[in-house]
Amino acid sequence: MKKLNIGVIDLIHRGPTKALYFRLMNANLASIMPTVIAFWCEKAGHNVHFITYTGFEKLEKEFPEKLDLLFISAFTQAAPLAYSISALFRSKGTVTVLGGPHARCFPDDAVNYFDYVLGFTDKNMVDDILQNFSSNPEAGKHLSAKGQPTSLPSVKERWKYIEPTLKKAPVLKIIPMIGSMGCPYTCSFCIDSTIPYQMLNLDTLIDDIRFLRTKFKKPMIGWHDPNFGIRFNDYMEALESAAPHGTIQFIAETSLSILTEDNLSRLRDNGCVAMLPGIESWYELGNKTRASRKTGEEKVQQVSEHVRMVMKYIPYMQANFVMGLDSDEGSDPFELTKKFIDNVPAALPGYSLLTAFGEAAPINLEYQKENRVRPFPFHFLNNHMAMNVKPKNYEWIDFYDHVIDLTSYTFSWNAILKRVSNGTHFTERWMNFVRAISSEGFGRIRYFKQIRQNLQDDHKFRDFFEGDTNEVPQFYKDIVRRDLGDLYAWFPEKSWTYDPQAYLKKTSVIKASALSA
């Protein structure tokens, strides 16, 4: 087989940036699959040029003039950048392939801008593409394996792709690892809720941790498992056999229900320094917070008590909430979150605006059926720059008033000082301070206020939110143009619009043909 020149890009950021926070943190958000793809391509005997794009690289200068194939991994917020890069490279004869969350969520749109769009991706699929690829200018091919891969190449094997990214992180260096895929819980808004839970090989995980201990005095691992520690004892035994206490540190996302006092002391002993559990809502019932029969005020008290207990063991805690769920109504959900902030001042609340990412989650079908999904440009679908589902129980201005009020409360100087002074470790205090004064805290308040102002003053802007027009407001177009920088010249004009009901239509066709079969 001819030796190919292959590019692999992991798009962490949406375009060029100079912001300090992104300089400090973006390299720590690198994905795992792009390094896996790079490794598989190299194993097949090809030249691989790999880059993690953090917003500070000149993409055009990172690759040779001529690539045969270019794999791009992107979250939806980086889709306009990915589409622009694809257009640039296709103009030079490169065949382009999109993978990652955007490809899984919006494949029917992405096929218009890439030669291949990948859902679940395994080695056989990549090998097939390498052996027999073609440009597909009319419509890209959408390919998907039956499920996620059951094994991945080790960190040691992928190190030549991981290390350069870590070198870009000036302070904290967080090494991405994964020990399991899918989740046994069935939260209807989650992309992992329909994926069967599977542990990856624990022996590989043990070897990788031992390998990392030869590279760093005390490696900091960021676990990418959707829900860390489901098979808790197996996981902990693996960590304990790979790393004596005090020799590694790690961060993970997990359910509060896993964080019992016994588990917490074992997590602390094994190096857990930060946890990001999902609380989501005070009114939706769910068993992952261990408050399954409680809602409202009662749930706040129980969860606050639990989080206080967690923080006796784990120094950094980000508690995640979703704003705008159908179960929320009036000011109560927002006021209850303020109570939580008062009860546990050291925990940082992380807020997401309700967002339906195409075909990511089962509940998106319901939103599409009710005609509530709005076609905001992908650039803004990052859980905070746009809420693309019309709220069930709020008018837009009313909703943004609540969001601004809660965000301002969360990042008031009073709350910041309490959060920082209640923190027990320097790094955690520093992180909370930087996050508060950066685009995540102060920047977001400014942005929400601007949206609220536009809703009030600009009827075209408001019409777009209400569903009276699909014409994208100039406000958003200007931001995309600014954020893409030079690459905006390659942004495909027709990609301003897409079908917000593509998932529903596709599902209806599949159901209809199943019935007629």
Ligand code: SF4
């Ligand atoms: S517990 Fe977390 S990972 Fe699992 S389905 Fe719910 S939101 Fe997704």
